[in-house]
Amino acid sequence: MLERFSAYLSGELGRSPHTVRGYLADARSLWAHLEARGYGPGDIDLPLIRSWLSRAREKGASRATVARRVASVRALTRFLHREGVLAVDPGPLLASPSQQRSLPTVLDEGQAAEALSRAPAQTPTDLRRHAVVELLYATGVRVAELCALDLSDVDRERRTVRVLGKGAKERTVPVGEPALDALDDWIVAGRPAMAGVHSGTALFLGARGGRLDVRRAREDVHAHLRAAGVDGAPHDLRHSAATHLLNGGADLRSVQEFLGHASPRSTQIYTHVSVERLRDTYRRAHPRA
Template structure:
């Protein structure tokens, strides 16, 4: 089945090559649907630019055109009137560089014209993590014995107790949970599977939901987490669950499902877990991605040291 080019991508000239590249990403590299959707959006912006400057075939693009494209991106504004973040520009440039590398590898162009184009770099930002006490407040927020409070409590416990991405949690089916071994079979990016353990409190919440809550909603799907109508809980629905309970307990910072994943990783490392073990639990392809959480731990240690040690700061 062919991956459609987004409507924003004109179909004239050689631009259907963008669709061919998306087919390659899906079939050869096995990228997850969410990742493919991101590539579609980013390549659509590239197609907008090519149409604006009158280039009908990407095989005619020169390195100078791509450098001008980066400048064009930096001058763009979001719907809210803000400039694109450096990370967003970098992501789009990576997609476009991959496309031109594909054209060269397939023999459709003589050279990879994107090779000399550098990816904009942004300052390395640290993930947001809640304190252990704030996590406890959030996880205790759902109250009552009805189906939805039980579901919310189980969802929050699983997100934090297993460090799942929101898409991984909402994709869980009943067969993916092993209550005896307390393991979840998780399908991560690129449809890669991993087994993730979960602890006592997550097990209690999950059992209370699956036995005493979920059946009351007359589920029509095999999903672990369902909505009030019995369908699979969506990512947007799960975001509302997390954000709603965070607001309810007065957490000042914006809290998302990914905040719980960040907190999971940070608290494990603070507790002495090996970074490679945390990498496996998170499903990161590279340990480099996981190591950013060690920066969070070092920052916390530095703050404690500077507050507590009498010689940490020179008296002013």
């Protein structure tokens, strides 16, 4: 049943491997909860799901974890109902807990400029690091999206990158000349030195010639930012790109499309960092400022 559920998540819902792993872990946890009480999958109902979630909260699960469990169990009960295991799908009746969203860490424009202005050494690893950081900031893509890029996804003439995001949704984002130059350096002088029989069409490669994995890409970013004296993480570059776009006058809808957010609610968190822009406008425009 779990194997079919996994295929349903990845094949039909287009969930990422990371999400599939999380949902399967939640399904196994719910299975164990049912078995401990003498129930099976066909007995799943709202009280049993709520008792499972309550148990997680008692063990100290965060709001974010409980919210993820709600999402995973909704997918599971929908699948079980479709398979005929459940006569009625209780998932839609399950309320998701409200989450207290923390504000993102954002580099100011001076920090971003300092991190990106440092010329890399000409080793393949340094060229890759520089290209990775430039592209993350230029496009706002997630690290996993960056690692999944192929050579053909970069359109040098149109200055765009084709990105496959969450839910297998494709988007095309613009990319600036500095990032394209860093990519050129990597592709011409760095990638050939790392390429091997398993490289295929991957844009970024690891030390063994295969596609660059997410963990190594994160290490690249940390190393590059530390060398520039900036304390930041890969996702901070995505947050910074969105914030700097808003500060520069971009509208929220455009930033939503740029980031690949399904809902504008996910993008609205970046509006808080535009307070300085609002203050400047207020000082210039309000007669009583």
